[in-house]
Amino acid sequence: MDGPSGGCPPAAAPSRAKLPLGIVFSTALFCGEGAAAAVLCLSYGHSDDRFWLALTVFFVLCPSVLVQLTLIFVHRDLSRDRPLVLLMHLLQLGPIIRCMEALVVYCWSGKEEEPYVTITRKRRLRQGYEVEMEQEVGHSVRRLATHRNAFKRMAVIQAFLGSTPQLTLQLYISILEKYVPAARAVLMGICLVSVTYGALVCNILAIQVKYDDYKVQLRPLAFLCIVLWRSLEISTRVAVLVLFSTVFKHWIIPIALANLLVVFFLPWVQFWRSGTRLPDNIEKNFSRVGTVVVLCAFTLLYASINMFCWSAVQLKLADRDLIDKSQNWGRLAVYYVARLAENTALVILWYFFKTDVYENICTPLLVVQLLLGYCLGIYFMLLFFQYLHPCRQLFRHNVADFLHCVCCRRHTPGTPLRLQAPHEPGVRHSIV
Numbered sequence: 001m002d003g004p005s006g007g008c009p010p011a012a013a014p015s016r017a018k019l020p021l022g023i024v025f026s027t028a029l030f031c032g033e034g035a036a037a038a039v040l041c042l043s044y045g046h047s048d049d050r051f052w053l054a055l056t057v058f059f060v061l062c063p064s065v066l067v068q069l070t071l072i073f074v075h076r077d078l079s080r081d082r083p084l085v086l087l088m089h090l091l092q093l094g095p096i097i098r099c100m101e102a103l104v105v106y107c108w109s110g111k112e113e114e115p116y117v118t119i120t121r122k123r124r125l126r127q128g129y130e131v132e133m134e135q136e137v138g139h140s141v142r143r144l145a146t147h148r149n150a151f152k153r154m155a156v157i158q159a160f161l162g163s164t165p166q167l168t169l170q171l172y173i174s175i176l177e178k179y180v181p182a183a184r185a186v187l188m189g190i191c192l193v194s195v196t197y198g199a200l201v202c203n204i205l206a207i208q209v210k211y212d213d214y215k216v217q218l219r220p221l222a223f224l225c226i227v228l229w230r231s232l233e234i235s236t237r238v239a240v241l242v243l244f245s246t247v248f249k250h251w252i253i254p255i256a257l258a259n260l261l262v263v264f265f266l267p268w269v270q271f272w273r274s275g276t277r278l279p280d281n282i283e284k285n286f287s288r289v290g291t292v293v294v295l296c297a298f299t300l301l302y303a304s305i306n307m308f309c310w311s312a313v314q315l316k317l318a319d320r321d322l323i324d325k326s327q328n329w330g331r332l333a334v335y336y337v338a339r340l341a342e343n344t345a346l347v348i349l350w351y352f353f354k355t356d357v358y359e360n361i362c363t364p365l366l367v368v369q370l371l372l373g374y375c376l377g378i379y380f381m382l383l384f385f386q387y388l389h390p391c392r393q394l395f396r397h398n399v400a401d402f403l404h405c406v407c408c409r410r411h412t413p414g415t416p417l418r419l420q421a422p423h424e425p426g427v428r429h430s431i432v
């Protein structure tokens with residue numbers, strides 16, 4: 001819908017650089033988690049807990065290496081002569097030097113006039129109307145945008161390949177030892193903040209990719225709703241898995257592998273059935289083998305996210321953007337119904353086969369709290385999509401329509417329910 005005044009869009013205005021708070025926050029989480037893990041590793045070393053020490057170090061170093069590779073890949077530093085930056089990445093300190101670069105760019109932006117690189121055209125939804133906007137993008141704004149894109153991917157990798165396994169491990173150790181030292185409590189708190197922030201970034205990236213013609217900005221209430229949704233969803237999921245693993249130590253591994261492998265192979269099966277070729281826009285210098293390796297790593301991250309929470313996007317390897325841009329309410333409903341059923345089964349099995357470790361805990365109340373916490377997370381998710389989604393005006397159908405059709409069976413039998421948002425062609429984004 002066009003604006004009431006109509007006519008041509010206003011003349012392009014120069015865009016101003018915004019303070020990179022997300023970059024600073026991601027760097028602080030990265031450094032804080034590493035420092036807390038180092039202190040906890042010293043504690044494990046003094047108590048001669050070598051097994052817990054090795055796992056803690058692994059869940060710090062493995063995602064850290066992937067973070068360094070991601071930052072180098074996004075900034076294309078291998079083809080540039082930057083020995084100091086590469087040295088910092090080898091020392092696992094790449095996010096710090098990148099954060100300093102972004103702050104320097106921000107401080108110097110606007111102090112002297114610079115020619116714009118390109119003009120971007122975006123639409124903004126205002127009071128039910130679409131207002132088209134043009135902005136001149138200068139060198140500083142473009143460099144900051146590159147830094148932001150890199151740190152968003154870093155936050156997701158750090159959250160779901162590092163913070164979530166670390167949180168699960170430390171909670172498991174705390175239950176076995178019936179004791180939570182201060183260093184472990186701090187590490188678990190930072191990990192929970194990190195994974196919640198990573199899930200929030202997933203939501204923002206999903207909205208930006210699906211509605212790439214629109215300038216998207218979350219309101220504070222929408223931001224708060226996503227934080228409550230994601231924190232409840234992830235914390236209850238981690239707690240259920242940890243409780244189950246304390247009783248069924250040998251069964252948790254096949255259950256986790258089944259969750260991971262099913263989601264990992266599903267996009268590849270859909271790709272092979274489509275009969276299309278691999279996308280060739282990942283990286284110009286990549287061979288076919290390199291492209292497959294990058295896509296496998298991306299699919300592994302996608303599967304890791306879906307093990308603990310809804311990824312907010314669906315992979316479509318046959319598409320050049322790798323993302324299915326339709327708003328598929330059916331997949332969302334199937335995911336949460338299946339995950340709620342799985343959590344219920346696991347926590348009930350734990351309740352009936354629990355050991356004496358939990359004799360001082362009111363276990364029926366704990367079961368009810370975990371299930372209600374996950375249901376409350378689903379409630380905040382529905383609240384976000386129904387009322388607080390920044391592009392909800394573009395939905396052909398919303399959550400209430402979907403629930404109405406499912407509960408009342410108003411749609412015609414045999415007619416597929418197509419609940420997807422219209423997609424406007426425009427500038428393409430790649431999430432890789």
